[in-house]
Amino acid sequence: MRAVQYRTIGAAPEVVDIDKPTPGPGQVLLEVTAAGICHSDDFVMNLPADQYTYGLPLTLGHEGAGRVAELGPGTTGIDICTDVVVYGPWGCGTCHACAQGKENYCSRAAELGINPPGLGAPGALAEFMIVDSPRHLVPIGDLDPVATVPLTDAGLTPYHAIKRSLPKLRAGSTAVVIGTGGLGHLAIQILRALSPARVLALDVTEEKLALATAVGAHDVVLSDADAAANVRKALGGRGADLVLDFVGAQPTIDTAMAVAGVESDVTIVGISSKPAAAQVGFFRQAYEASVTVPYWGSRGELIELIDLAHQGVFDVHTETFAMAEAPTAYERLAAGTLAGRAVVVPSL
Template sequence: MRAIQYRTIGREPELVDIPTPEPGPGQVLLQVTAAGVCHSDAFLMGLPREQYTFGLPLTLGHEGAGRVAAVGAGVDDGLLGVNALVYGPWGCGQCWHCAQGMENYCSRAADLGIVPPGLGAPGAIAEYMIVDSPRHLVPIGELDPVTTVPLTDAGLTPYHAITRSLGKLRAGSSAVVIGAGGLGHVAIQLLRHLSPARVIALDVSEDKLELARSVGAHEVLRSDAGAAEGVRRFTGPAGAALVLDFVGMQPTLDLSMAVAGVGSDVAIVGLGDGQAAAQVGFFRGAYETNVAVPYWGARHELIELVDLARQGVLDIAVERFDLDDGVEAYRRLLAGTLRGRAVIVP
């Protein structure tokens, strides 16, 4: 089969031919129908050799959708032909967090060597992929896998970050979205659907600000040196009740803390360069500002997102690429010229 793999430190990924895998006991073989491209991939491919821990060669893609083509021993063959999304943050299935469906926070994954597809295990940007357990499949029925596959990360991550703060998003409050790209434009739609808050979106790209407007942002601002003052003109002295930073660079973290109000939540979602840090403490922000680094989301939250998709709530902007053009999708990602999410269709 064909797959896009990261094979050499410091080089761009490659389209290669590799053996088609076979499912082992308890596993599922998925014929991939869509796979998303994410900034997390670019982050790991940008790591120097001494910091890279994901194994080589690595088949990329932690956003996956497909049709069940075969099952291993012990798996119900009634799954054959089912169209499903892949829940990516695999866990042990047995610890306290996994028992709550929060495999994204599995307490045993590191000790057991459990890693997500595309982030250690072979990923979805291939013609076929192995899913370690049928519990990591979320059926989508007749939904289009190309427009639905971003839910597995670009939808799930902001959904998890938002729902934990819904109690603070009352009428008259403000939510700030920094970065209106693949995850940010989904966050705007979720905020509009789930809360009465005024949504203020910031980005450095006029195209992405226009995308933010088109999906429902009440206000848009260029993310520059005057951004904090601009946000405060809309929020007033109360500041923002929730700030979602989908960039994660030092300037955006500083901006997040500058616009957050008393008792607010700041969610650092973007990886940035992996070096940035929010400055917290007395005289460094509003009182009782809660700063968190949420990671992906729970299995039940992905099921809820699929239900929202069935209701027509979400309109995720995607650019479709064939597998032959998948490397170009990564080039466009690095150049910042994608509108929404890139989806590769084998």
């Protein structure tokens, strides 16, 4: 079968032919119908050799949708031909966090060598993939897999980040979204669906700000050296109640901290290829501003997102690519020229 693999440190990913996998006990074989491409992949592939821990060759793709093709011995709980998406942050299933469905915070994954697909385990950028347990599959019914697969990370990560701050998003509140690409344009829609907050979006081009407006942002501001001052001006001098940074570079983190209001939440979601950090302490931030770095989301939250998708909440902007075009999609991801989320469709 064909797969997209990262094979050499510092080199571009390659489309290769590898053996079709066979599911073992308790496992599920999926015929992949769609696979998302993410900035996390780019981050991993830019790590130097002394920091790279994901194994080679690595079949990429931690956003996966597919149809159940085969069940391993003893596997129950899912039927052949069921259309599903894959919950990516696999855990042990039994620790305190996993018992709550929070496998993204599994306390034993590292100890047991459990890795997410595409981030250690073979991922979804292939014609077939192995899923280690049916509990990591969420049926999607008649939803379009291309439009739905980004919800497994680009939707789940901001959904998890936003849910924890919903008590602060009352009438008259403001949420600032920095970066309106794959995650950010979905965050805007989640904010509009779940809260009465005024949503203000920042990005570096007018085209990306146009996308933010199209999916529901009330106001947009160009993300430049004057961004913090312009956001404060747009807010009438008051700070925001929630700031979501989907870039995670030093300039955007600085902007996030500068526009956060008293008793606000600042949530840094993006991962920059260069070290970056928020400056926290007296006279460095608004009083009682909380700064956090979340990771992905829970299984229950992915189920909630799929329910919202069935209600027609999301307008997921995607660009589709054939398997052979996946390296080009990664080039465009790194160059910042994608509109929304890149999705590879193996059948093309």
